[in-house]
Amino acid sequence: MPVNRNALIRYKTIDACLRNRRRRWTLADLIEKVSDTLYDYEGMEKGISRRTIQADIQMMRSDKLGYNAPIIIVEKKYYMYEDPDYSITNIPLSDADLTRMTEAVEVLKQFKGFTHFEHLNGVVQKLEGHVYASGHDKQTIIDFEKNENLKGLEHLNTIYEAIVNGMVLEISYQSFKALEPTPLDLHGWWLKEFKNRWFVVGAKGRNEEPTTLALDRIVAVKANKEKLYYPNESDYTPQTYYQHVIGPTVMKLRPNRVRIAVTGEHVPYVATKPLHPSQRIIEMAQDRMIIELLVITNLELEREILGFGNGMEVLEPARLRNRIAEKTRKAADLYSTE
Structure with a gap:
């Protein structure tokens, strides 16, 4: 069953409300929250009807979308999840989903022998592990090295989106030796990972030498789309830049x-x-x-x-x-x- 964008936003908003157990949600509260969210995301000023939200709740309760959400009403007034750990984002993959994902993995595996697609190898292995775990109701059989508690990971998405969309990064940066953070602008070019630590490489201005900043030393970062962004106009690529070094530290020295x-x-x-x-x-x-x-x-x-x-x-x-x-x-x- 196809679901339009607005319906998905409504379902996700209702889901977020019902997962927030610090507040009790009436139907009027849900209508107000969904209306506010649609205004923020889509600019829709018209209020959502009571019937629409009631229909959404019934759809979430059903198995038409695979949600089977355990939504109950307490005291004939308040809506909540009977299972406090439930979320529509945690639903298991259906047999059809598993079939499509398995087919996608098989297609991607065909590219693993081509040098242009070497970066897909890790993605394919992760997908294979996820499909196997979902299909067999078991833990994944591939465990990748990771450090989820590493400081700075929360900045990855902001920096990635800024690089993709050509926006200047306004960064508050504090090196290990500095007593206070320093504000700076960075025109990001690429992200570099080394032994589970992440770095952003770019320039502080036009025609300047590349600068490498460690994400775990970034105190705060935001993307500014109003400032003029200088793309990488040098001959540097990640392949050439790191050709003669181990790790992210590149100095202007002969190898x-x-x-x-x-x-x-x-x-x-x-x-x-x-x-x-x-x-x-x-x-x-x-x-x-x-x-x-x-x-x-x-x-x-x-x-x-x-x-x-x-x-x-x-x-x-x-x-x-x-x-x-x-x-x-x-x-x-x-x-x-x-």
Whole structure:
């Protein structure tokens, strides 16, 4: 059964009201709330009739749309959900929905071998997991790494929409070293994810060098469509910008040839999961491997190396070797006994 936009807005508004159990909702209250919402979203000034809302409630109670909403009336006056955890947004997928989603997954899987559609791989796997879980009434069999409590995730949608629609971002930004946040305008170009942390890359003005801001250090952000937005007119793309780095930190330095000896149990891990796309194996033995990277030596590279502990030794360049050696000595001092 096709449902028009206004009807969907009414259903969602009634649903939001009935989920709010801190207030008791009469039919008049629901009519007023739905009328206000339609005015805000659609500019409709004409009030909603009593009959319309009553018909909406009956439709939500029925299985015509798959809602089967447990709407009851208490004290012959107040409407509420009998199940306090119910919402029309939580209804399970129907068999028809599962069939269509399964077909969609099969179509998307056809693109997984093409390099132009490599970004679809994660989407396809997530859809496959969701369809399997819904169809078998089980937990998903694919669990992706995530950190839902990470600070700054609430800004993702605002920043994404601003980039897509070409709007200037007005940001209040406070670095870890700053005592107070600083206001700035950013013309966002793209979003970057690294180890579950998100960053926005753009420029503070026309013809300026790219700036990278961490979302977990953004105090507040809003999009301003009145200000003139400067799109990315440089030669930078995410692919070229991060070509010689690990992580989001890009400095205007020449990449270095970094040679690292990998030993012991870490050899197969580094061989099968390279530190960087430029990684080449120079020497290979049973329990020792020497790799070469063409990268800019930044903090993220150092953290990757230090994360392997005594399983990695930087051979060159000397400056990076000395930095890793110094940090390793300081770490060892933390565990030394008097």
